[in-house]
Amino acid sequence: MKKLTFLFAAFFPVMLFGQWLPVETPGGVYYFNNIKFFDENTGFLLGNESYFKITQDGGATWTSVEYPDQAAAMNDCFLFDSQVIVALSDLNTLFAGFKVSDNTGISWDDVSNTIFLPQAAGFYNSGLGFCGATEIINANPVSCIYRLDGTGPEVQYQKVMETTLQGYFDNFLCVSEEVVLASYAISDENPPLPQYTGLLLLSSDHGNSWQELFQLEPNHQFMKLGLSITGDCVYALAPGKIYYSTDEGQSWVSETTDLRTVELISREMAYGVRVTSGFGSMVDTFNVVYTSNGWETVATQLKIPFDPSYADQYNHLLFVNETTGFYAFNHQLYKTTNGGFVSVNENIATNFFKMNITPNPAQQIVNFEFGNLQNLQQAQLRCYDVFGSLLHSEPIMQGQKEVVLDISSWPPGMYVAVVYSNGGVVGKSKFVVE
Numbered sequence: 086m087k088k089l090t091f092l093f094a095a096f097f098p099v100m101l102f103g104q105w106l107p108v109e110t111p112g113g114v115y116y117f118n119n120i121k122f123f124d125e126n127t128g129f130l131l132g133n134e135s136y137f138k139i140t141q142d143g144g145a146t147w148t149s150v151e152y153p154d155q156a157a158a159m160n161d162c163f164l165f166d167s168q169v170i171v172a173l174s175d176l177n178t179l180f181a182g183f184k185v186s187d188n189t190g191i192s193w194d195d196v197s198n199t200i201f202l203p204q205a206a207g208f209y210n211s212g213l214g215f216c217g218a219t220e221i222i223n224a225n226p227v228s229c230i231y232r233l234d235g236t237g238p239e240v241q242y243q244k245v246m247e248t249t250l251q252g253y254f255d256n257f258l259c260v261s262e263e264v265v266l267a268s269y270a271i272s273d274e275n276p277p278l279p280q281y282t283g284l285l286l287l288s289s290d291h292g293n294s295w296q297e298l299f300q301l302e303p304n305h306q307f308m309k310l311g312l313s314i315t316g317d318c319v320y321a322l323a324p325g326k327i328y329y330s331t332d333e334g335q336s337w338v339s340e341t342t343d344l345r346t347v348e349l350i351s352r353e354m355a356y357g358v359r360v361t362s363g364f365g366s367m368v369d370t371f372n373v374v375y376t377s378n379g380w381e382t383v384a385t386q387l388k389i390p391f392d393p394s395y396a397d398q399y400n401h402l403l404f405v406n407e408t409t410g411f412y413a414f415n416h417q418l419y420k421t422t423n424g425g426f427v428s429v430n431e432n433i434a435t436n437f438f439k440m441n442i443t444p445n446p447a448q449q450i451v452n453f454e455f456g457n458l459q460n461l462q463q464a465q466l467r468c469y470d471v472f473g474s475l476l477h478s479e480p481i482m483q484g485q486k487e488v489v490l491d492i493s494s495w496p497p498g499m500y501v502a503v504v505y506s507n508g509g510v511v512g513k514s515k516f517v518v519e
Contacts, residue, residue: 104426105373105387105412105419108144116399116415123164125409130418131159137172137190144411144420150190154182163236165211171196171236173206183216185237194238200231207257207265211236215265215292217254220247228253230267232292245292252281258310260319264289264333268307268321271300283307285321287334298334313349314404322347342380345371348402348410353379356386356410356425358400371400373412375425386425388498389414440504446517453488453502455481464506470498492518 114132122128130138130147135157137150150170152159157174164170168189174182183203184193196203200218208214214233219226230246248269256268265288270281283306285298301307301323309322321328321337327347328339344357354377362369373387391414404410408424441454453466464481466488477490481504495518504512 104423105421108411108418108420110144110416110418111138111147111149112416114416117401117413117418118158118160118399119162120401120403120411120413120418121162121164122403122405122411124405125422127164127167128411129162129164130413131162132416133158135159135174137162139190144418152190153184153193154180157182161206163206163208163214165208165236169211169236171206171208171214173203183218185240187238196233196237196240197242198239200242202226204228204253205255205257205267206233207259207267208233208236209259209262209265213259213262215245215257215259215267216242217257217267217269219253220244222247228269230254230292230295245288246286246295250284255283256307256310258312258319260312260333263291265292266310266319266321266334267295268310270306273303280304281306283323285328289333289335298337309346311347311349313351313355314407315351318349318352320347320349340380344374346400346402348404350404350407353377354407355380356402356404358402358412371414373402373419373425386421387412387419389417390497440502440512440514442502442514442516446519447492448519449491449493451490451492451516451518453490455486455488455504464504464511467503467505469501469503476500 110130114136117130117132119131120128126143127141135152135155137152137159138147139150140147152172154174159172159174161173162170168187170186170190172184181203183196183200185196186193200216202219204217206214206216212235216231216233218229218231220229227247227249229244231242232245234241251272251274252270254267255270258266260266267286269284269286271284272279272281282303283301285307286295287298288295305324307321307323311320317331319330319334322344325341326339327342327344328337329352330337331352343359345359347355347357349355357374359372359374360369361372369391371389371391372385374383374385376383399415401413408422410421412419443452443454466479466481467475468477469475479488481488497518499515499517501513501515503510
């Protein structure tokens with residue numbers, strides 16, 4: 086699958102290049118169910134058939150975590166004290182797993198033998214978490230929330246909420262020791278393919294009592310609950326809308342959005358993924374986008390084309406701080422260590438010459454026309470992609486007026502042409518390959 090990255094300088098005083106670099110990951114799955122990074126170095130990749138990989142060097146190398154149920158679809162995990170892992174898996178629903186390891190996956194125990202059909206979980210720290218699960222009451226399944234006072238094995242837990250509404254819990258977010266959010270998918274009980282509608286719940290007293298905040302329109306579920314990196318904003322993403330709260334969930338504002346996933350650095354600064362059509366009617370692209378002013382203006386940092394017939398729910402975007410983030414689509418992982426931007430820090434000579442590039446955009450052939458090269462010595466034309474990889478280099482003779490370059494095999498995207506002379510940059514321009 087081709088990678089596309091575009092240049093933007095909308096918010097910055099210098100020219101910027103989007104910089105999301107591909108990370109080599111172990112094979113074995115078509116898509117990741119989840120990616121979880123807990124700092125710049127330590128993270129997990131989760132997939133079906135107990136696909137569970139860990140990195141401790143930011144993705145440079147990966148090792149397998151041996152999960153006991155080989156048929157498990159790994160859905161979520163949490164890491165405490167570098168060794169304690171709590172993992173949530175879905176074994177065709179009836180055999181869902183909620184397990185803990187205190188030796189980085191060498192051996193596993195059930196978090197509890199009596200928590201039946203775990204659905205989702207969230208932790209504030211190693212001593213406090215919440216889990217949604219199913220309990221059988223009077224021969225009927227009832228969805229419950231349990232407060233977990235630790236990470237196990239055989240953790241102490243207390244049931245703090247139950248509902249007779251048919252459905253399941255799909256997201257938990259621990260904002261503080263007192264404040265926790267949960268989303269519940271309410272079933273319309275219409276077999277064989279029931280539709281689900283999201284309901285947002287809030288507890289402000291350590292999980293002891295819960296209030297219903299608001300319900301989405303029919304057949305819409307919450308896709309994500311999150312807390313900004315700066316801690317100033319809680320957010321909830323749903324199809325077509327994003328909801329914000331700056332008072333720990335007490336009040337909310339919403340705005341329309343087409344984002345498939347989102348990650349907030351602060352209320353104003355955020356990243357997201359959206360789909361746009363381009364490069365022909367049969368090719369759509371996933372776009373990692375950035376805003377510094379609450380989505381009033383947006384810059385695209387990474388474009389990935391995909392077949393529109395593919396499922397697109399496997400987009401995962403995660404930042405561990407203001408500059409280091411990870412994005413995954415299907416089984417491809419990308420990483421940035423500078424917020425997705427890198428500045429061009431080259432001294433342009435005072436005798437900057439004119440370079441005209443035609444056609445632009447180009448498809449097969451591109452012409453570089455030079456206007457005033459007569460005073461340049463040892464000139465050279467170099468073409469780079471936006472990852473900084475050198476794709477073409479050739480000398481320019483004194484008096485030469487143009488270079489014609491075949492770019493028919495180049496992936497669509499933005500490129501930069503640079504002219505060097507006597508060891509310095511004397512000219513630079515960008516062009517697009519369609």
